[in-house]
Amino acid sequence: MSEQPNQNHQQADPTVVLDRVSLLRDNQPVLHDFTVRLTEHRIGLVGNNGSGKSSLVRLLNGLLQPATGSVRVGDQDPSDGPESMASQVGFIFQNPDHQLIFPTVQEELTFGLKNLGLSRSEAESRAQACLREHEREDWADRPVHSLSEGQKQLVCILAVLVMQPQLIVLDEPFSALDLPTRWHLLDWMHSLPQQLLMISHDLDTLTDFDRILWLEDGRLRGDGHPNDILPAYREACRGQEGRL
C-alpha cells in the first residue's frame, strides 16, 4: 500500500496518509503505530469514547502533532500547524457554540476568508455567494443566537465550506440535533463535493458511507464497508454493556 494513484472516481479527493503514527496526550499513549491510507469519498469513524477518534482527526489539521510517524493530507503536512491547513481541511466540532465566534452569520462566514488573505469586500461577496448557493441568502444578517441548533450547525459547515477545503472533518456533528434535523443535514452533506471524514455514535448516519474505520484503544479493530463493520461494532458493544 505505498505509492498508488488516487483511485477515487468522483473527484480529486486528497489522499490522507498516516504512516506509523503514534500520539501521546498528557503523556498517555493515544494512538499506537497507526498506519492507514484514506482515498474514499465518505469515511466514517466509530469507536467507544477514549478510543482515539477525536485525537486521530485532530492530527489531520495540525491541532495535534504525532510523537512519531508522519501524516499527510494531499500534498500538505499538517505538522505545519492548523493555520496553514485551514484552507485544505475544514473542521466541524460537536458543539456549534464553541465554533461560532461572531454575532451574525455573515461575519462568521467572512472570518475564515479574511484569514486566507481576502480583502473585506472580497470576503463579503464570497460569503454572500456561498449563502446564495445554499439557498440561505436571507441569513446574512441573522444573529447567530436566533438560529436553531440545526441551523447553527449548518452555519458552522457553511463557514468551513466557504473556504473551499478539499476535506471536511466532522467530530460528532449531530449529537445535539433531533432526528429530522440529523437526516436533513446528512442528506445535504452527502450532496457536497468535498471528501468527508465523520465521527459518529449514531451508526445509522454512516450506513451510506464508503468506508468505516473502527478504533479501539488507539488501534484499528475494523476497516471496511459499513455493511460489514457497523454490525460487528454493534455486536461488540452489546458484549460490553453493563460494564460501567
Add this chain to the structure above:
Amino acid sequence: MISLYVQRQTWLHRMPAGAKLIGLAAVSVALYPVTTAWWLLPVLIAVAGAYASLGPGGLARLWIVKPLVPMFVLIVGLQWWTQSLNAALVLLQRMLIVIWLANLVTLTTRMEAMMEAVMPLLTPLKWFRVDPARVAFAVALLVRFVPVLMAVMLNLLEAWKARGGGRQVWRLAIPMMINAIRMSDHVSEALAARGGVHSR
C-alpha cells in the same frame, strides 16, 4: 449582548458605527450640566421614541434595565435622603438615558463595524508592541461569550437545584470557572482550525 442585536434593518443600522459611538459619548457628556429633573424628561422620551422606531417589539427592549431596578431604588433612595428629590431624579434619568442609548448602539451595530470604529483608539497599543486587531478581537469574543457563559451558569444552577443544592450558590463559582476554562480550550481549537487570528 449578542442576544441583543436586532436583525431587521432600520435607519440606525445604516448609520456608521463611529457616528453612533461619538453621538453616545456626546450625549453622555452633554447631560452633565443639566441639573433640573424636568429638562431631562424630553431627552428620555426622545430615547424611547428611538426604540419605538425600531419597529414592533422595539419599545419592549427598554426592559433591558429590569435587572437593574433594585440598584436604581437603592441609589435614588440614597440620593433623595442625602441630597434632594430633584438630584435623585436627575441621576436616575441620566443613568437610564445613557444605558438605553448604549444598548441602542449595540442593538443596531455589527460586531465587525464596532471593532473597526474602535480600532483607531487602540492604535497607541502598537507602541507597546500589542496588536490592536488582537485586542479588538478579544473584546468581540468576550461579548460573544457572555450569553454562552450565562447559559452554562444556568445549567450548573439547574444541576445544583435538581440534586437539592441549598442556598450556598456561591459554591458554583469553582465549577463555573472550570467550565469556562474548558470551554476556552474548545474555542481556541475551533479558532485555530479556521486559520487563527492574524496579526496585521
